[in-house]
Amino acid sequence: MxxxxxxxxxxxxxxxxxxxxxxxxxxxxxxxxxxxxxxxDTPSFKAAHILYYLGGLIAIGAMTLFMTLGWETFGGGGLLVVSIVYGVAALLLTEYLLERQHLTLPAGITAVLAVVMVPLAVYGAQNALGFWADGSHAGAYRDYHRYIDWRWLVMEFATLAAAAIALWRYRLPFLVMPVAVTLWYMSMDLTPLLLGADDTSFFSDLGRFVSLWFGLAMTLLAFWVDLRSRHTKDFAFWLYIFGVLTFWGALSSMDSGSEFGKLIYCAINVLMIAIGAALSRRIFAVVGGLGLAGYLGHLSYSVFKDSLLFPLALTAIGLAVVAVGIYWQRHEAAIGRRLRSSLPAPMRELVEQRRG
Structure with a gap:
């Protein structure tokens, strides 16, 4: 209570x-x-916070996902100079927001803007040195966010190093976001280098497999970070977001091959909802709910499409779940104490803090 x-x-x-x-x-x-x-410090649905993230993501996207081909006319050296100017300006703005205004959320956004200029700077230097002289990936920087190529790894390692330095300097949770994205990119770009595969796009079988296990690994990393930072700022938030979405997206795009496989998929989604409730992490519950709804839709439109009893049975199941919720609410304190008593002390502290 x-x-x-x-x-x-x-x-x-x-x-x-x-x-x-x-x-x-x-x-x-x-x-x-x-x-x-x-x-x-804590993101919420306040109007100011929505404006912070909306404006910040537009600015970040402008220099990453939405970079136009016109910027290639600057050449490698020009791109290097532009990215350095942008990065330094973003860092100065970060210092101003932190030291003068004490606004940590917008400072985190400008710090991320500085970090995402690093791959552009590295690409500019590579281009100036003739690294892309073979003509592949015309307008290459746009392709960094769309295609898999082991040569992006230099940019990715540099981005991770810059993010680590920024995290050490500013201790702002939003800086974990470019780390999570870059690690996902790196997992896909390392696959052709290590396994010699030609097609490792997300929609290939190998791409889904890599994304599935990478998402699971990032989610476990997020849980470890959550335990370590349970008394400080929420550094695990963005790791959970990208880890869960990557894992669930890959899992949902795979062909289960049988009704039993689809049932296992349903069970995994129910487990994700339970984990979300235990850790007070909505992302688990959101994607788990979507997966469960998809499975029930499959049953309704495919398996039991001609059944008269299926809607009645589903209604009864839904009402039973509501009844369990009522019982849980009435006995939440006692049930919670019994469940938490079996957990290790750090995990118990984490659950209690997230609940409170």
Whole structure:
């Protein structure tokens, strides 16, 4: 059970002698200051936060996914200079937002903008040195985000190094986002180099296989980071987002081959919903819910398309789940204590903190 602490509640506690009036006032001042600081750090659906991310993602996308072919006319040296100017300007803006304005969310966005200029700078240097002289990937920087090629690895390693330095310097959770994306790119680009495969696009069988296991590995990494940073900022958020989406997207695009395989897919999605509830991570519940809905749609339109009982049975199952929810709500504290008592101490602290 979660109790909202208000000044009135603290005044009532003081009147009952549980703490003094001065203690109640000092405690409320501390909680108010903590909430103000947390509000600057924690992303939410506030109008300002939506504008931060919308504007930031537009700016980041402009220099990555939406880079036009016209920029190739600058040549390799020109691209290197432009990317350095952009990167330095973004870093100066990050310092200003942090040191002068104390705005961590927009500072994280400008820091990421500086990091994503690194692959463009490396590409510009490679181009100037004739690294792409064979003519492959005309307008190559646009292709960095679309095609798999082992030669992108230099850009990816440089991006990871820059992100690591930025994380060390600024300790801003949004900087984990380019790390997650770059690691995914790297997993796909390493495949043809290590396995000698020709087609490793996401939609190939090998691409799906690589993305599946990479997504699982990133999700486990996110959980480890979550445990390590449970008392500080949420550095695991973006790792969970990209890890779960990559894993679930690859899993959902695979051909299960049989009804039993589809049932296993359904069970995995139900498990993801449970994990999302345990860790208070909505991304698990969202994709798990989509997968479960897809499986039920498959049953309705394919397996039981002529059945009169299937909608009735599904209704009964749904109501049973609601009944379980009612029972859970009434006995949540006791059930939660029993379940958490069997967990290791760090995991128990993580679950309790995410719940609270």
């Amino acid at each position: 979660t109790v909202q602490i208000t000044p009135t509640l603290l005044d009532d506690a003081a009147r009952r002698g549980l703490l003094s009036t001065e203690q109640a006032q000092a405690l409320w001042a501390f909680l108010a200051e903590h909430e103000r600081e947390r509000g600057h």
